[in-house]
Amino acid sequence: MAAFRRDLFSVLVFALVLLAAPLALTNDYYVSVLILCCLNAMVAVGLNLLLGYAGQISLGHAAFYGLAAYASGILSATCGLPIWLAALVAVTFVGLVAWLLGIPTFKLSGHYLAMATLGFGLIVSIVMNEAVELTGGPSGMVGIPRFALPGLSFAADLSYYRLLVIVLAAIVGISLNLIHSRIGRALRAVHGSERAAEAMGIDIGRTKRFVFVLSALFAAVAGVLYAHYLEFVAPSSFGFLYSVELIVMVVLGGLASVWGAVAGAFFLTVLPEFLRAFEDIEVLLFGAILVAGMMFLPSGLAGGARRLLGLLQPKRGRT
Amino acid sequence: MSTVLSVRGLSVRFGGLMALDGVDFGVEEGTITSLIGPNGAGKTTLFNAVSGFVPASGAIELSGRDLTCLAPHARSRAGVVRTFQNLEIFANMSCLENVMTGAGRLSGYGVLAALFKTPRFWREERAAVARAEEALAFVGLAEHAATPAGDLAFGNQRLLELARALAARPTLLLLDETAAGLNMRETKALGGLITRIRDELGISVALVEHDMDLVMGISDHITVLTFGQVLARGRPREIQQNPEVIRAYLGEDE
Numbered sequence: 370m371a372a373f374r375r376d377l378f379s380v381l382v383f384a385l386v387l388l389a390a391p392l393a394l395t396n397d398y399y400v401s402v403l404i405l406c407c408l409n410a411m412v413a414v415g416l417n418l419l420l421g422y423a424g425q426i427s428l429g430h431a432a433f434y435g436l437a438a439y440a441s442g443i444l445s446a447t448c449g450l451p452i453w454l455a456a457l458v459a460v461t462f463v464g465l466v467a468w469l470l471g472i473p474t475f476k477l478s479g480h481y482l483a484m485a486t487l488g489f490g491l492i493v494s495i496v497m498n499e500a501v502e503l504t505g506g507p508s509g510m511v512g513i514p515r516f517a518l519p520g521l522s523f524a525a526d527l528s529y530y531r532l533l534v535i536v537l538a539a540i541v542g543i544s545l546n547l548i549h550s551r552i553g554r555a556l557r558a559v560h561g562s563e564r565a566a567e568a569m570g571i572d573i574g575r576t577k578r579f580v581f582v583l584s585a586l587f588a589a590v591a592g593v594l595y596a597h598y599l600e601f602v603a604p605s606s607f608g609f610l611y612s613v614e615l616i617v618m619v620v621l622g623g624l625a626s627v628w629g630a631v632a633g634a635f636f637l638t639v640l641p642e643f644l645r646a647f648e649d650i651e652v653l654l655f656g657a658i659l660v661a662g663m664m665f666l667p668s669g670l671a672g673g674a675r676r677l678l679g680l681l682q683p684k685r686g687r688t
Numbered sequence: 689m690s691t692v693l694s695v696r697g698l699s700v701r702f703g704g705l706m707a708l709d710g711v712d713f714g715v716e717e718g719t720i721t722s723l724i725g726p727n728g729a730g731k732t733t734l735f736n737a738v739s740g741f742v743p744a745s746g747a748i749e750l751s752g753r754d755l756t757c758l759a760p761h762a763r764s765r766a767g768v769v770r771t772f773q774n775l776e777i778f779a780n781m782s783c784l785e786n787v788m789t790g791a792g793r794l795s796g797y798g799v800l801a802a803l804f805k806t807p808r809f810w811r812e813e814r815a816a817v818a819r820a821e822e823a824l825a826f827v828g829l830a831e832h833a834a835t836p837a838g839d840l841a842f843g844n845q846r847l848l849e850l851a852r853a854l855a856a857r858p859t860l861l862l863l864d865e866t867a868a869g870l871n872m873r874e875t876k877a878l879g880g881l882i883t884r885i886r887d888e889l890g891i892s893v894a895l896v897e898h899d900m901d902l903v904m905g906i907s908d909h910i911t912v913l914t915f916g917q918v919l920a921r922g923r924p925r926e927i928q929q930n931p932e933v934i935r936a937y938l939g940e941d942e
Contacts, residue, residue, distance in 0.1 A: 373805060543803060546803050546805065547799070547802055547803065550797075550813070551789075551795055551797070551816070552799060554781070554785055554788060555792070557780055557781050557785070558778050558789045560778075561778030561779060561780050562776040564741065564772065564776050565772065565776035565778065565849075565852075566778075566789070567759075567760040567761045568739060568764055568769060568770050568853075569761075569764060569769070569789050569793060569852065570761050570764035570765040570769075570856065571761055571792070572761045572762075579799070625780065
């Protein structure tokens with residue numbers, strides 16, 4: 370009960386802070402960066418359920434993200450479906466793809482999931498580039514309408530940003546609720562010891578498939594919202610590099626921490642924008658910061674924050 | 689007295705090796721039944737076969753229910769819960785969470801209940817916490833509830849694994865060399881604990897163990913395995929005096 374109240378409270382505070390952020394960051398550019406932060410955070414939170422909690426690596430999350438973006442774009446722009454329906458179909462479609470992909474993959478263990486998702490990502494990437502009539506090929510697809518719900522318009526970036534904050538808060542809330550339940554314990558048990566998890570009555574195959582599909586669904590939601598925000602999609606945004614970037618967000622943020630994934634996503638989305646001022650050595654600095662992060666914060670930003678709180682508490686006790 | 693576990697004609701083959709060859713093994717309700725034998729006799733393999741971790745031929749029944757077609761997790765849900773010779777604790781979780789995973793065998797709420805925090809969710813979670821705390825207290829780890837399991841001393845990790853299995857309220861508890869790596873004092877305490885599991889919790893126990901003092905001290909029945917076959921079975925005193933058993937342990941020529 371206490372954990373639930375704390376989660377609810379933290380999600381509310383988080384949403385309120387994000388909603389208030391544009392009051393201080395009035396520039397359009399800041400809002401667009403915040404929008405990208407939210408989108409990345411949605412995918413990272415889902416990937417963290419899979420990678421951080423259940424210990425299963427996926428190198429294909431960019432593909433789920435991109436597949437949903439393209440599916441929703443094609444359905445709404447080319448087929449003329451209402452946007453909400455296109456979005457719904459796209460997300461369901463990606464969930465189905467993930468479920469089908471999970472059936473053979475989770476019969477294998479160890480690095481095979483990484484291989485299978487890597488292959489899946491490459492195949493999706495090839496299809497996006499080659500199915501020119503459907504996807505517009507390497508130069509991308511234009512004319513995707515801005516996201517709208519019946520009676521609600523999100524034409525202004527600021528209102529779109531508010532929508533994203535609410536969706537992100539919902540995704541974080543769902544994740545926290547799952548983690549603090551027997552399902553979350555099952556995920557971590559599978560990570561800790563598959564044999565012991567089975568001996569405790571956990572169906573590990575089903576557990577892995579479930580979390581895989583769920584994390585793909587989160588990525589799909591973000592992908593749909595991405596396509597209907599930029600109103601343009603191109604295959605280069607959904608390549609292998611983006612999958613790796615997502616993993617870096619999760620690891621740098623802190624494995625097995627929902628808030629860590631959010632922090633990692635925000636940090637890694639904002640950092641390159643700051644480093645842009647250094648032009649020539651931008652990439653070098655980026656790499657140095659990542660290396661320093663891994664050296665000094667082995668359990669990520671979340672672990673670092675926990676350690677900091679731990680350092681502060683005894684001092685408060687003494688005074 | 690009824691039979692909890694009944695294994696008949698169990699065979700396990702690893703390539704060309706018959707690890708178990710037509711073994712019969714049974715555990716009576718409310719007893720501690722030990723499985724002993726030289727290294728490589730097939731004791732752990734028998735446990736693995738019963739809990740579903742290795743494919744086997746033959747009949748395995750739990751209180752009359754056929755287990756042979758069930759996956760490991762389904763056998764656990766049916767009531768056969770085991771511990772492992774090489775510690776398999778969830779080092780990434782606190783002690784309480786470890787034990788709650790075991791208690792989870794008895795809760796069945798789904799994803800939606802967890803998401804929407806239904807009354808059933810709260811009821812079953814509370815029950816799981818209560819069972820987990822009870823099990824931790826039973827093995828004497830009550831004060832370690834919040835400790836990360838990986839930080840426990842080795843002997844306590846053994847106890848934690850035991851508590852996790854107990855929280856599942858099994859019909860049959862399979863203990864695979866729980867005393868391995870424990871010192872004499874800890875082993876003695878473990879013996880008392882296993883006896884209490886039988887007497888106070890009414891759980892039937894099957895035990896694979898090398899420590900003969902422990903086995904002879906607490907077992908109601910003993911089955912001796914050598915080379916994948918049953919050599920003898922009986923009460924501790926009978927086994928101790930069985931010339932074939934003595935020969936198997938000490939070698940052919942005295």
